[in-house]
Amino acid sequence: MLFRLFLLFTLIPLAELWLLLWFSSLTSPTVTFGLVVVTGILGAWLARKQGAQAWKKIQMNLVQGQQPTGVVLDGLMILIAGAFLITPGIMTDMLGFALLIPPVRELLKVHIGEWLRKKAMLQVQSHASFHSSHAGFQDFGSTQSTVKEEDIIDVEFVRKESSETD
Template sequence: MLLKLFLGFTLIPLLELYLLITVGSYIGAAATILIVILTGAVGAWLARMQGVSTMLTIRERLNSGQMPAEEMIDAALILVAGLLLLTPGLITDVCGLTLLIPPARNAFKRLLRRKFDTWIRQGHIEIHRF
């Protein structure tokens, strides 16, 4: 796990830097910076809109006595998308924008669900029922 974190915190910034330098050499530094700022701003706005919509759905489900499990996962993924979009870089912006597309987010939720089910079956996560 420590190795994965180390690689994540070193490789991703290095890849971001490489991509920014490469793109900047083709279209110029100012245009590259403008792209990063615009994708961050548009993505943050989209994340805010989807976050508010999801929170309203959560409130409606709770008020009707239903458990908003899917909506809570959506809210967490929208938060992650917003954080990725606020991180400067093109790779993180693409990942963040992808999480804001509902079909892509649903596919990612299915992947997470399968991963969690595997962890539970293997005993890495214990479920305690009250």
């Protein structure tokens, strides 16, 4: 994990710097600087606008008694997009703008939902004391319901009172 973080925080900035220098050699340093500033301002504005819309959807879902799972994931991806867009660079800008496109986020939600299901099932399999359903993961973009009656567990806990003779 530490090695991956090292690569993330060293190779990506180096690649970004190389791309900016390359783009600057094709155009001019002024155009490159302008590109970085404009994408930062435009990205921050778009992320703020879409983030406010996601926040309203979350509140509306909560008022209606629905789980805002998918909308929360949208908000998280919009937040990440904003961070990418205010970071100077060409690759991060492309990723940031891609995350601001709703169909791209929907596709990512499906993949994230599948990844979370697999992680949850692996976690459950490692703890053989209970069986898990997929409840709570339906809103991640999956169109099919995977919860079956045999997947639901009804559990009752009874607290045993201790007596003075114990």
